[in-house]
Every structure is written in structure tokens, then in C-alpha cells.
Amino acid sequence: MNNFWIILFHTYLNKLKSKSFIVTTLLTVVIVLALTNLNNIISIFDKNGGKETVAVLDETGKLYDPFKQQAASINKDIKLTKFNGTEKEAEIAIGKGEFKGLIQLRFNDEKLPEATYKARSIADSSLYTDLQTSLQQVKTMLAATQINLTPTQLEKLYEPVSFEKFALEKNAKTEEELNQARGLVYVLLFIIYFSVIMYANMIAMEVATEKSSRVMEILISSVSPIKQMFAKIIGIGLLSLTQLAVFLIVGYYSLTKNMDSLKDGFFGVYGFKDIPGVTIMYAVIFFILGYFLYATLAAFLGSLVSRIEDVQQMITPMTLLVVAGFMIAMFGLGNPDAAFITATSYIPFFTPMIMFLRVGMLTIPVWEAILGISILVITIAALAVFGARVYRGGVLMYGQSNSYKDIKKALQLTKNK
Structure with a gap:
């Protein structure tokens, strides 16, 4: 178990101190500050004061x-x-x-x-x-x-026509609450989408880099591949939380300082005051579960390649799954109670985004959210067991390997060990 923690903190600290992480974090912080100060920036270049x-x-x-x-x-x-x-x-x-x-x-x-x-x-x-x-x-x-x-x-x-809207469903959200929920869900969907893609890719690249440098041959002699996989997943998961915390703190501080200038735009329509605690709770749960789902998938796919150049080709289908889930969720922002949205919210690779969309914008029974979470947990567990077996054999495979047929070879190597 000590080896597990050594790899976990080594992965975390090594990535935390890397130039790419520092540069990416600083650039993103600059973008966040620019977006939250957009009106002030525009006014600098506007000679006529917006007229x-x-x-x-x-x-x-x-x-x-x-x-x-x-x-x-x-x-x-x-x-x-x-x-x-x-x-x-x-x-x-x-x-x-x-x-x-x-x-x-x-x-x-x-x-x-x-x-x-x-x-x-x-x-x-x-x-x-x-x-x-x-x-x-x-x-x-x-x-x-x-x-x-x-x-x-x-x-x-x-004279405008009188047109009032009433929801007959018990505890249904009002129009104001829907607008607020839509804005929050919109922002958090982007966070989930970009975080899953970025950090899952990071895990696959990390595994492929170690294999290409033959570091893996040294590691597997002292630490089991399964421990390696989960240590890397959790290590980069902690890294993602660290980076997101920086973005959220900077973004929140900048928003509070510029809310008056932003109230007529996006934040005027989609307010962020009095956010329900249960919505934040679901956002955290689905973000963490979505990360572990795709991180596990990325780890064993990364173990199948021996060259860094092959990583993107191997994980492209996984990336397309994330993109598909995000596009469906964007459609669902305008029609969250559509039958199509309900059905896809129970497909595990789409659940982190689409089920969160539903719980954020609709008043659905608690059992539906719990069912979605349960499906995710079971899928992650099954994927972890299968992924660990593939990872265990995959890290021993060298040479040109950029096909999904190599999964069978990795499983065969695991049986022969």
C-alpha cells in the first residue's frame, strides 16, 4: 500500500510542478479574468463609450x-x-x-x-x-x-398580450428558477466536459509516456499494474481538483467585483444567486463519477500504446463519447423533459452530463437520480475490473499497437502471468 501512495503523490506533484500545468493554469486564469472583465475591456477600446x-x-x-x-x-x-x-x-x-x-x-x-x-x-x-x-x-x-x-x-x-405560464406538476420550477438553473447547468456542463477530456487525456498520455521511456518495466517489478493505474487516476484527479479550485476562486472573486457591469448580459438573465445546495451536491457527484468513468477508460487505453503519437488515435472514440454527451446536453437545455433526454440520461457514458442536466432543471423523483448514480457506480466498477486486467497485460506490450484488437492480446498476457 505504501507503493500506491508513493506513485499517487509522485504523479500529483510531478504534474503540479510541470511547466505545461503551470502555463495552462496561468493561461486559463487569464481567460477567466478576461471573460469576467469583458465589459471593462471593451470600454477601453471603445472611443464612444459604447455609443x-x-x-x-x-x-x-x-x-x-x-x-x-x-x-x-x-x-x-x-x-x-x-x-x-x-x-x-x-x-x-x-x-x-x-x-x-x-x-x-x-x-x-x-x-x-x-x-x-x-x-x-x-x-x-x-x-x-x-x-x-x-x-x-x-x-x-x-x-x-x-x-x-x-x-x-x-x-x-x-399593448402586449397577456400570456401567463403555470406549471401543473407539483413542486415544478418557476420560470425564474428555470433560468437560474439553466445558467448554472450551462456553466457546469462546460466544466464537466472540458475537465473530463483534458484530465482523461492526461492519464492516457502519462501511461504512454512511461511505457515509451521503459520506466514501466522498472515500476511493474515493485508495484502491481493495478495499483499503478488507480494511483495515477487518483493522483491526476487530485490535480484536476487543485486546478479547478484555482479557476473557481479566481472566477468567483472577479465576478463579485464586476457583477454590476455584467448584470445586463448573461448574468442578468441567468442569475447565480441562491443556488440550491442539492444542485451543487449533484454537480460534485456527477463530476467525480464522470471523471472516474472516463479516467479508467483512458488509463487502460493508454496502456495499449507504446508511442505517445498513437495515444490520440486510441482514445478518439472515448473523446467522441464525451462530445456526444455534451451535444445532447446542449439540446436538452431547451427541452430537458424530452423523452430522448430521459432515455439517454441512463446511458452510463452520457449520465454524468445528461442526468445532471435533468436534476438541475427539472423536479424529478429522487430515485431517478439515485438510479443514474448507481448505474454510473456499477459501470465504473465493471470498467475498473476489466480495465485493470487490460492494463496489467497492456503495460507489458511493446511495438506498434494502436488497434482495439490489442485488448485481446493484453488480456491474454494477463492470464499467462
């Missing part, structure tokens, strides 16, 4: 004021300026960067407004859409005037 200045060439002399009023009500960051020069002069001003674009207002044959929008680039679809919507509102008002609608009738026309 989009658009020149208005009003050929009618009547549309500028109502158009400006409607645009301000739709997007307060649009700054409209009446341009008194010619169209050519406005185009030159746009080229110099004085205006984001030019909108020309005129009447059509029915005395209703129409426009032409010109800019250096029309890639900013949000600005174009807001201007178009503003002009549509002006057109509606003028059309209403032409057919003699009173202000009261026009107000009724614009």
Missing part, C-alpha cells in the same frame, strides 16, 4: 424626430445625428470614422417611410436590426394616423 453614432439624412424633413425617439426607446446606445450635408459628404465622414453608418429616410408612393442604410461594413447585424425595428415603429404610427386611429386605439394596438 453607436449613426448619421441620419432625412429627405422628408419630418421623420428624424420620431425615428430618433423610437431608436432611443429600443437601444439607448444608438446615437442618431442629423446630417445636413450631401450623401457623398456623409460617405466620406463614414470613411474617416466619424460615423458608424448612414441611414437615409424618405417616403414611398404611399407616404410611408422607407430607408437605405450604408456603412463601411454591414457585419453588425444588431445595429441594423435595431434601426430597422425603429423605422418599423414609425411606419406603424404613420399608417395608423392615415386610417384615423385615435391615440387610445393605437395604444391598444401596441
Whole structure:
């Protein structure tokens, strides 16, 4: 057992002090800080303080004021300026960067407004859409005037329809709770997805590296391959928790400092206040179980190859399983109670993400979550037993081996030992 702990802490400390780990951690911390300070960074490069200045060439002399009023009500960051020069002069001003674009207002044959929008680039679809919507509102008002609608009738026309939603299921989440759960699940799904891929790959690379350097021949003479496998899995698991703790601490601190600037964006819609403790508990459980599931799979697949170059080819199907589970979970964010989502949540390789999606967004019976966890535990145990046998024979295999047929050879070597 002492050898087990020696390998575990050696794996952990060796990876912790490696340049790749330090560089990856620092780069990710920078990305986390950049994302949580995105609005502040944008404001540094924004000369106009977030305002989009658009020149208005009003050929009618009547549309500028109502158009400006409607645009301000739709997007307060649009700054409209009446341009008194010619169209050519406005185009030159746009080229110099004085205006984001030019909108020309005129009447059509029915005395209703129409426009032409010109800019250096029309890639900013949000600005174009807001201007178009503003002009549509002006057109509606003028059309209403032409057919003699009173202000009261026009107000009724614009009045939003009453549309309330009620969930009949007992203890079902409200719309606000669903939005909050969706945001939390969205973030945690990404954490599970990237962590499983990154750290499972790390385990496979670690095993293949030791085999390629013939270190494995020395290790197996003093420590059983099974102890080696689980020591590496737990060692890199501790490494992943260390790295995630750094990311979460930095991210949480930066979010609390910048929440005011972020409240109008993602965090305004998907709040993260008053997160249910049970949701956090399930996130931790499914993250750990998902890690052990794919880490065990990666360890024995890594033991089948003798060259580092062959690792990616060998673990590609495993990576595709993770990607498939993530894509299904992304679909499930919009329709978490679909029969397809329910069925795939019991497939063990998808359970860590999809069952977590369901428990985070729906009020499902506790036995369903327990069943999902039980399926995962049983699968991990079965995979561990089978993987240990493959690993035991696989670490003794050298030469070109990048096919799944080598699993049979590894099992045969294990029997002959």
C-alpha cells in the first residue's frame, strides 16, 4: 500500500510542478479574468463609450424626430445625428470614422417611410436590426394616423398580450428558477466536459509516456499494474481538483467585483444567486463519477500504446463519447423533459452530463437520480475490473499497437502471468 501512495503523490506533484500545468493554469486564469472583465475591456477600446453614432439624412424633413425617439426607446446606445450635408459628404465622414453608418429616410408612393442604410461594413447585424425595428415603429404610427386611429386605439394596438405560464406538476420550477438553473447547468456542463477530456487525456498520455521511456518495466517489478493505474487516476484527479479550485476562486472573486457591469448580459438573465445546495451536491457527484468513468477508460487505453503519437488515435472514440454527451446536453437545455433526454440520461457514458442536466432543471423523483448514480457506480466498477486486467497485460506490450484488437492480446498476457 505504501507503493500506491508513493506513485499517487509522485504523479500529483510531478504534474503540479510541470511547466505545461503551470502555463495552462496561468493561461486559463487569464481567460477567466478576461471573460469576467469583458465589459471593462471593451470600454477601453471603445472611443464612444459604447455609443453607436449613426448619421441620419432625412429627405422628408419630418421623420428624424420620431425615428430618433423610437431608436432611443429600443437601444439607448444608438446615437442618431442629423446630417445636413450631401450623401457623398456623409460617405466620406463614414470613411474617416466619424460615423458608424448612414441611414437615409424618405417616403414611398404611399407616404410611408422607407430607408437605405450604408456603412463601411454591414457585419453588425444588431445595429441594423435595431434601426430597422425603429423605422418599423414609425411606419406603424404613420399608417395608423392615415386610417384615423385615435391615440387610445393605437395604444391598444401596441399593448402586449397577456400570456401567463403555470406549471401543473407539483413542486415544478418557476420560470425564474428555470433560468437560474439553466445558467448554472450551462456553466457546469462546460466544466464537466472540458475537465473530463483534458484530465482523461492526461492519464492516457502519462501511461504512454512511461511505457515509451521503459520506466514501466522498472515500476511493474515493485508495484502491481493495478495499483499503478488507480494511483495515477487518483493522483491526476487530485490535480484536476487543485486546478479547478484555482479557476473557481479566481472566477468567483472577479465576478463579485464586476457583477454590476455584467448584470445586463448573461448574468442578468441567468442569475447565480441562491443556488440550491442539492444542485451543487449533484454537480460534485456527477463530476467525480464522470471523471472516474472516463479516467479508467483512458488509463487502460493508454496502456495499449507504446508511442505517445498513437495515444490520440486510441482514445478518439472515448473523446467522441464525451462530445456526444455534451451535444445532447446542449439540446436538452431547451427541452430537458424530452423523452430522448430521459432515455439517454441512463446511458452510463452520457449520465454524468445528461442526468445532471435533468436534476438541475427539472423536479424529478429522487430515485431517478439515485438510479443514474448507481448505474454510473456499477459501470465504473465493471470498467475498473476489466480495465485493470487490460492494463496489467497492456503495460507489458511493446511495438506498434494502436488497434482495439490489442485488448485481446493484453488480456491474454494477463492470464499467462
